[in-house]
Amino acid sequence: MAQNSPHDLPDVQGLSIAVLGGTGDQGRGLARRFALAGHEVILGSRSEERARAAAAEFGADLPVRGLDNEAAAAAGDVVVVAVPWDGHRELLESLRGVLAGKIVVDCVNPLGFDKQGAFALPVEEGSAAQQAAAVLPESRVVGAFHHISAVVLLDPEVAEVDLDVLVLGDDRASTDTVRALAARIPGVRGIYGGRLRNAHQVEALTANLISVNRRYKAHAGIRITDI
C-alpha cells in the first residue's frame, strides 16, 4: 500500500502544535517555523504571562498564542516537549492526564557541560524519550528535533534549514506524523531513525555536534545519505 512507503507522509496541515517550554530558545525556534508553515501554535510555560509575552513577540502575522503548560498541552493536537532536562520528568508527570491519547514529541537532550564542553548525562530510563514514554503510558511518545539549532530556527535570514530530523518511536502512525511535521520546515526531511530504545544516542549526539560547532565555528546538523 502506498502509505507504507517510507517516503509517503500523512497530511498534517491542519494540526495545531503546543510547545511546552515554549519560551526557551529551542521552543521559540520550533514555534516560529511551525507558525511560518501555517500551523496554529500554542506556547506553553509555567507562567501564562511569560508565555503570552513570548507569543506576542512573534507579531500579529504569525498564529502563535501563549498559555500555561497544562492549558497549552490540552489545546495542541500534537505536543512538543522542549523543556530543560532538569524538571523534565516532573513536568510530564503533572500533565499525564491531559497528554493521554496525544502524540508527544520529546526533543530534550540530557547533557552536562564542563570546561571540556558538553557530554551525555546518564538517564535511568535510557533516554529522555524513554523517560517520557514511561511517565506517559497513555501517550504516543516520539523523539525528534534533537539536533536542530535554535539559532538557525530563529534566524530570519535562514530560509531553508540544512539538516534531517531523525524521528524515533515505536508507533508507525505517530512517527509518520512527526516526520511530516519536520518536513514542514523548509529544507528539512523527517527520517525514521529507529525505536525509542535507540533514542539515547540520538539525544547524546547533540554533545558531538556542540564539539563540531566549537571546532568549525558552525551550526552543524546531520544529513542521512543514500535515502
Added chain:
Amino acid sequence: MAQNSPHDLPDVQGLSIAVLGGTGDQGRGLARRFALAGHEVILGSRSEERARAAAAEFGADLPVRGLDNEAAAAAGDVVVVAVPWDGHRELLESLRGVLAGKIVVDCVNPLGFDKQGAFALPVEEGSAAQQAAAVLPESRVVGAFHHISAVVLLDPEVAEVDLDVLVLGDDRASTDTVRALAARIPGVRGIYGGRLRNAHQVEALTANLISVNRRYKAHAGIRITDI
C-alpha cells in the same frame, strides 16, 4: 597558525596501515580503500594463514599482505581495530606492548541484535574506544569509521563513498592524522567529532543507521552540515 585550522590536514601518504580483524567485512572494506589510495596495508587475523588468504584475494595490484594480529600490529604505522566486540578487550590487552606509542583507530560498534533489530550494548568504560584507551594507556586511541558500510567499501561499482567519518579523540595530532586517513577514501571527509568521552553515542548510532537501512532499503551514512 595554518595547522590549527580544522580544514588543514597532515600529509599521511606514506603511512602503512594495519587492520586487526582484517579478514572480516569491515576490515577488508577499509583495507581495500586504503590500498586503493596507495597505502601499504597489513591485514591482521588470529590466524596468519587466513590473513594471507584474505590478502591474496585483493590480487597482486593492491599492496595488501596478511600476518597474525601481533605481527600486523607491529608492522603498521597506524593500527585500525575492526574486530568483533566480543573479544575486543582481550585482543587489545594481548597487544598492549606492541601498540605502545602508536595511533590505534577503534571502529568497533558494541551492538546487540534481536527481532526488533539492533541496539546499543552497555559498555563498562562507556564505549569501545574508551575501553581501548583504558587497556592501552601508552597508545593514542582514536574512534572513527563507525558508520561506513562494509558493503559499500567492498563494492567495485562505488567509486565515491557518500558520508563523513566522525573522528573522536583527546589528542589533536592523532585525530588530525585519522581525519586525513578518512579523506583518502574518495568522497569521504574526516570530521572532528569530539572527545573519547562522547564516543559511545557515535558507536551506538550505528544501530539507528541499521534501522534506517531496513526501513529505506539503503546503506545509510551521515553527513555533517554547515561545515
